[in-house]
Amino acid sequence: MFVLVNLKAYPCDPVAVAEAAHDVAAESGVRIAVAPQAAHLERVAETGVETWAQHVAPISYGSHTGHTLAEAAAAAGATGTLLNHSERRLTLADVDGALDAAERADLETVVCANNPDQVAAAAALGPDAVAVEPPELIGGDVSVSTADPGIVEGAVAAAGAVDPEVDVYCGAGVSTGDDLAAAADLGAAGVLLASGVAKADDPRAALDDLVSGA
């Protein structure tokens, strides 16, 4: 199972979380990546943890003030990027353009989606993975794998029908090893989570608990 920790814009210490994630990944053998704010990419990557961008724009070099250029994210140490997160929605055309940008910069991609229909549309664009996240469960205490197992199974079926090479992750409310194990049982190849680690009093302990379910 892949554990992708999105730090969003939470007021956590990105380097401390990254160091904890790096150590837990090394000790457990579980693949863990951290997606910090763009301004923190370089410092997070310097810890040695697998580092992801939260978003890259559907642009190439040029006059694009305020946009995140995929090549800049890669130069700062990112090896992958989220796209179309529920809190950073894109049009379908922009998801396609951002996938092109990520491919140019050699970034692995996860396209987020609300439900199985969107998962199918996202999978058709050829990302490395899709992540299904019911928006109403994001930031909550109940994991998607418990609250809405059918949406995870539906996402796995939808992506598989379009392109079996596209991995399916799930997210929203995931915070424990039991949540991770439940997601795996439903067919997910990874989890996308944020508050369970970024808002934890002890991110290292939260990560240890998470990987216990892998």
Ligand SMILES: O=C[C@H](O)COP(=O)(O)O
């Ligand atoms: O990117 C992460 C997801 O939106 C899930 O967030 P959450 O773990 O706080 O529910």
